[in-house]
Amino acid sequence: MSSFYEVKLEVESVKGYCAAGHKKGDTIIIRGSAIDRSKTNCDLCLYALSAFMPYITPYSRETDENDWINMINKLQCPDIENTVIFNLSRKKIEE
Numbered sequence: 001m002s003s004f005y006e007v008k009l010e011v012e013s014v015k016g017y018c019a020a021g022h023k024k025g026d027t028i029i030i031r032g033s034a035i036d037r038s039k040t041n042c043d044l045c046l047y048a049l050s051a052f053m054p055y056i057t058p059y060s061r062e063t064d065e066n067d068w069i070n071m072i073n074k075l076q077c078p079d080i081e082n083t084v085i086f087n088l089s090r091k092k093i094e095e
Contacts, residue, residue, distance in 0.1 A: 003092055004032065004092075005059065005060050005062070005091060006031045006036070006092075006093055007059055007088070007089075008028070008087075008088070008090065009030070009075070009087070010027045010086060010089075011023060011024050011087075012085045012087045014084050015081075017082050019045070019082070020045035020048070022042065022045065026042040028040050028086075030056060030060065031093070032060075045077060047079065048078070051078045052086075059090060073087065073088050073089070074086065
């Protein structure tokens with residue numbers, strides 16, 4: 001049986017103006033296939049979410065310690081002029 005992780009995205013910095021309103025310290029918690037609204041203090045920009053999905057899916061699952069996904073600790077939104085940088089971390093979900 002594989003293990004799953006709760007994924008935390010926390011805004012590290014905002015360059016310029018974020019149309020979604022993100023600011024430093026905003027936190028998004030993804031648990032399973034959903035955003036955990038009880039632990040999340042902001043909305044998540046749909047453009048950023050679409051860019052993050054290829055990373056969040058494998059990051060939320062147990063992987064070999066040498067897997068490429070374990071080298072990722074920051075993600076950024078796709079807006080190159082108003083970039084938001086998110087720190088990426090995870091913790092194992094205890095069943």
